[in-house]
Amino acid sequence: xxxxxxxxxxxxxxxxxxxxxxxxxxxxxxxxxxxxxxxxxxxxxxxxxxxxxxxxxxxxxxxxxxxxxxxxxxxxxxxxxxxxxxxxxxxxxxxxxxxxxxxxxxxxxxxxxxxxxxxxxxxxxxxxxxxxxxxxxxxxxxxxxxxxxxxxxxxxxxxxxxxxxxxxxxxxxxxxxxxxxxxxxxxxxxxxxxxxxxxxxxxxxxxxxxxxxxxxxxxxxxxxxxxxxxxxxxxxxxxxxxxxxxxxxxxxxxxxxxxxxxxxxxxxxxxxxxxxxxxxxxxxxxxxxxxxxxxxxxx
Numbered sequence: 677x678x679x680x681x682x683x684x685x686x687x688x689x690x691x692x693x694x695x696x697x698x699x700x701x702x703x704x705x706x707x708x709x710x711x712x713x714x715x716x717x718x719x720x721x722x723x724x725x726x727x728x729x730x731x732x733x734x735x736x737x738x739x740x741x742x743x744x745x746x747x748x749x750x751x752x753x754x755x756x757x758x759x760x761x762x763x764x765x766x767x768x769x770x771x772x773x774x775x776x777x778x779x780x781x782x783x784x785x786x787x788x789x790x791x792x793x794x795x796x797x798x799x800x801x802x803x804x805x806x807x808x809x810x811x812x813x814x815x816x817x818x819x820x821x822x823x824x825x826x827x828x829x830x831x832x833x834x835x836x837x838x839x840x841x842x843x844x845x846x847x848x849x850x851x852x853x854x855x856x857x858x859x860x861x862x863x864x865x866x867x868x869x870x871x872x873x874x875x876x877x878x879x880x881x882x883x884x885x886x887x888x889x890x891x892x893x894x895x896x897x898x899x900x901x902x903x904x905x906x907x908x909x910x911x912x913x914x915x916x917x918x919x920x921x922x923x924x925x926x927x928x929x930x931x932x933x934x935x936x937x938x939x940x941x942x943x944x945x946x947x948x949x950x951x952x953x954x955x956x957x958x959x960x961x962x963x964x965x966x967x968x969x970x971x972x973x974x975x
Contacts, residue, residue, distance in 0.1 A: 691724075694715045694719050695711060695712070695715070696713060696715045696717055696719050697713035697717070698716065698739070698741070698742075699713065700712070700713050700714075701713075717745045718745075720745040720748075720749055721745065721748070724754055725755045725757065725824065726749055726754060726755070726756045726757065727758070727762075728746070728756070728757065728759065728762035728765045728766060729759050729760075729762050730760035730762045730763075730780075731762075732761075733761060733764075735761050735764035735765060737768045738765050742765075742769075743768070743769045743770075746765075746771060747769055747770065747771060750771055750807045750808060754807065755807055755808075755824065756807060756808050756809070757808070757809035757810070757811070757820060757824070758779075758808075758809070758811065759811055759817040759820075760783075760811065760812065760813055760816075760817065761780065761783055763777055763778070763779040763810045764779070764783075764787060764790070764791075766808060767787060767790070767791040767794050768791075772791065772793075772808060772810070773793040773794060774795075775794065775806065775808060776795045776796075776803050776805050777794050777795070777796055777797070777803055777805065777810040778796065778797050778800045778801070778802065778803045778812055779796070779798075779810060779812060780812050780813045781798050784797075784798030785798070801816040801819050802816055802820040802823065804820075804823070822834050822837065822838055825837055826921075827954075831918065831922050831925060832922070832925065832926070864899070864903060865889065865899075865900060868888055869904075869911075871888070872912065872915065873915055876915060876916050876937070876938050876939040877937055877938065877939045878939070880908075882896065882908050882909065885900075896908070912939075913949055913953075914953070916940060916949070917949055917950055917953045917954070919937075920940070920946060920958060921954070921961070923937065923938070924961050925962075931943055931946065931959060934946065934958070
């Protein structure tokens with residue numbers, strides 16, 4: 677739930693947190709520590725964001741009262757998210773029927789078997805489909821939370837939170853669960869990545885990048901993907917979308933100028949990639965962000 681209080685380093689509104697369960701008695705987790713709920717499920721009726729945590733499989737079906745609370749929340753516009761095997765709970769409510777979802781790779785096949793109406797994609801770190809979001813394991817849950825913060829408050833605030841947590845500021849939900857090296861760690865391509873991120877309007881094709889790395893294109897693609905967990909093309913697109921997002925928030929230049937500065941070339945290309953990555957057009961993103969910041973200023 678969101679409150680009007682002030683955060684440590686930002687005047688923006690932040691979230692109030694509640695741990696909800698059927699009862700108030702302490703519960704022991706699979707890791708051995710206890711959690712004491714602060715509220716019952718009735719608190720979900722006013723929550724803006726609900727995160728369903730996972731449990732050791734087999735995950736039991738959700739009780740009727742929880743099904744009602746979660747489906748009602750989604751219908752009134754709240755975001756309902758699941759961490760890891762929490763996707764089984766959301767699937768049990770019917771909220772994932774006809775939607776795309778993910779979970780920890782070890783349980784994806786079981787989720788698909790038990791809930792055939794759900795389109796389970798086992799190799800993504802998180803998926804947002806309408807009012808429902810799902811993530812893979814624990815680190816993927818952090819990526820999903822940063823995505824939700826970015827959607828609510830913008831890239832600058834999400835980046836600030838990421839720096840405080842000492843985690844990558846952004847890993848695309850489309851990134852594979854299996855990566856040999858986290859995206860933000862230094863790699864053999866560190867200097868090249870830094871240069872590319874500063875020159876997004878340059879020729880960043882595989883051929884051009886391979887030439888700068890003094891490698892053949894085929895060898896470059898293989899080593900780059902092993903080091904970063906993404907193909908060169910996917911990495912470049914993600915960097916360009918992230919930069920466009922920052923400019924849409926902070927720069928009042930035209931969409932066409934932003935498209936050129938980020939290396940997309942045309943507005944149509946920017947729109948296509950931005951919509952695919954963020955779910956909205958650049959124009960809609962800029963409008964929504966301005967409305968939010970104006971309401972924060974006036975509030």
